[in-house]
């Protein structure tokens with residue numbers, strides 16, 4: 430007689446997720462940045478990158494140190510190996526209807542610095558993008 434196997438759950442139990450840092454998010458972003466650079470390398474025929482400049486807006490939801498760490502971890506063996514990595518963090522801007530003006534904000538929860546009005550509509554600094562690549566043929 431075979432030993433009785435206890436039934437296994439069909440769905441694995443959910444994993445607890447801690448709030449705060451989300452390194453997985455930055456690892457996925459770093460993978461996307463690397464893919465963009467590799468696509469450009471295939472299209473334009475360069476072999477390596479000596480400098481990569483990214484822009485992570487203040488409202489882009491990117492932990493810049495985590496993104497830098499993830500990119501440095503992915504770089505060996507790719508065209509980004511040895512590349513200097515610069516990540517600019519420009520302040521974000523948002524539109525305030527009562528003031529009919531664009532105002533600087535540090536987070537999506539900020540009120541208008543002039544009239545205290547809420548909500549503001551983010552108009553800039555919401556993106557992560559590649560600003561510049563310095564490339565070499567070999």
Ligand SMILES: [Zn+2]
Pocket residue numbers: 525526527528529541542543544545546
């Ligand atoms: Zn205002």
